Amino acid sequence: MSFDPELVTDDSNQLRGWIDRAKYSEFGPVVHFAYGLQKDSSAVAAAADTSWSSGQVEGQINRLKMIKRQMYGRAGFELPRARVLPYSPAVTAGPAP
Template sequence: MRPLPRPRLSARERVAAFVDVLVHRRGGAALEAWVQRAEACALPELRGYATGLRSDWDAVAAGVTHAWSSGQVEGQVNRIKMIKRQMSGRANPDLLRTRELADQ
């Protein structure tokens, strides 16, 4: 009797496994295993994403394994950029500083 073939995981299941690695901070070994499975899957989008992760592997692995994050800084940068977009090109440094100080 032949063994039954393993069912293929859907894209949703693969992405859920990736989220699990990130949210529960499973570490570099779990991330490495997920990337290897993604590189071998039939979905070209996931293969491309895995290739992108490999291109800057040190930063990706550090993001999963280290407890500290630059999220707070990135959030502030994103907020400043949004304000500059709202000002439609009128955001010279003096006006931007005035608006920032007025918001606080």
């Protein structure tokens, strides 16, 4: 049983077919994974059918959380603000005309 071709085609119907076949696999973790995918089938189908990704947003959130953890107990609000704002598009773009 192969998993790659179903994701390469970006077709949720093929992915659903793989899930249906995987539920009857002899390998327990594959069966468990297939049932987990089936529970959230609408999100899985949307991920297969659309090219939209939230990776950029998640990356920025992780960066902010890391800075917050590093600054915990070190200073007030000014130091974390100074570390976050240089990366802000509003700060790097300059003043509005």
